[in-house]
Amino acid sequence: VDAALADGPLKGKHVLVTSGPTHEPIDPVRYIANRSSGAQGTAIAKALVARGAHVTFVTGPADVPPPHGVDVVSIQTAQEMLTAVQAALPADAAVFAAAVADWRVESASDSKIKKSGKKLPTIAFAENPDILATVSQLKTGRPALVVGFAAETDDVIAHATAKRERKGCDWILANDVSPETGIMGGAENAVTLISADKAEPWPRMGKDAVAARLADLIAETLATSAK
Numbered sequence: 001v002d003a004a005l006a007d008g009p010l011k012g013k014h015v016l017v018t019s020g021p022t023h024e025p026i027d028p029v030r031y032i033a034n035r036s037s038g039a040q041g042t043a044i045a046k047a048l049v050a051r052g053a054h055v056t057f058v059t060g061p062a063d064v065p066p067p068h069g070v071d072v073v074s075i076q077t078a079q080e081m082l083t084a085v086q087a088a089l090p091a092d093a094a095v096f097a098a099a100v101a102d103w104r105v106e107s108a109s110d111s112k113i114k115k116s117g118k119k120l121p122t123i124a125f126a127e128n129p130d131i132l133a134t135v136s137q138l139k140t141g142r143p144a145l146v147v148g149f150a151a152e153t154d155d156v157i158a159h160a161t162a163k164r165e166r167k168g169c170d171w172i173l174a175n176d177v178s179p180e181t182g183i184m185g186g187a188e189n190a191v192t193l194i195s196a197d198k199a200e201p202w203p204r205m206g207k208d209a210v211a212a213r214l215a216d217l218i219a220e221t222l223a224t225s226a227k
């Protein structure tokens with residue numbers, strides 16, 4: 001490890017970051033997924049490494065490469081992501097930036113589904129585990145700080161506030177992903193940090209700047225909560 005990095009404010013801290021989409025197979029050639037470039041999660045991991053953290057980066061198939069200096073764990077499905085996250089614990093903090101598919105195909109086909117007949121295929125879904133909620137609600141070994149994202153449309157703050165309470169995480173970074181914001185797939189993000197006592201809107205800024213501000217806050221919070 002680079003000496004400059006080893007001296008950062010997150011020196012000695014282990015931070016877990018999930019990033020990218022998950023892919024849920026339908027058959028060997030088809031899958032369902034959420035839209036996610038992995039850019040925001042990658043920027044966050046990079047900012048944490050730059051502050052001296054040891055970062056475990058659990059990532060689905062993203063468009064952007066993982067940052068240097070992290071321990072990369074590559075997965076495809078939500079179930080694999082949960083297993084990888086559990087294996088990576090304990091951690092001082094965890095940031096869940098992945099766009100996890102809410103549903104998987106109940107029984108993916110081992111052989112390619114053919115277009116043969118006139119009948120359209122039907123797909124039965126099963127619900128995926130909620131990784132953020134699972135970690136937030138751990139009775140033992142819960143990271144001191146658990147951060148989620150909430151990509152919403154419409155009543156963004158109301159949805160995200162309810163989501164934070166339901167899942168039990170400490171912070172949620174809420175963003176409005178309505179098509180007219182241009183945020184999905186773009187270089188910028190406009191988030192509101194929701195915690196138990198406030199909703200703090202951050203100005204629209206580059207994903208790297210969001211990552212830097214979040215990493216600074218994580219460092220401050222871990223420093224003050226350390227016993």
Ligand code: CTP
Pocket residue numbers: 018078096097098099100101102128129130131132133147148149150151163
């Ligand atoms: N998340 C997760 N595991 C899931 C679903 C979501 O860890 N199975 C995490 C995401 O990484 C994100 C947060 O939970 O940090 C919120 O994801 P989101 O899709 O907004 O929440 P959901 O509870 O799935 O609600 P919605 O019905 O709005 O999709």
Ligand code: CA
Pocket residue numbers: 100101102
């Ligand atoms: Ca979801």
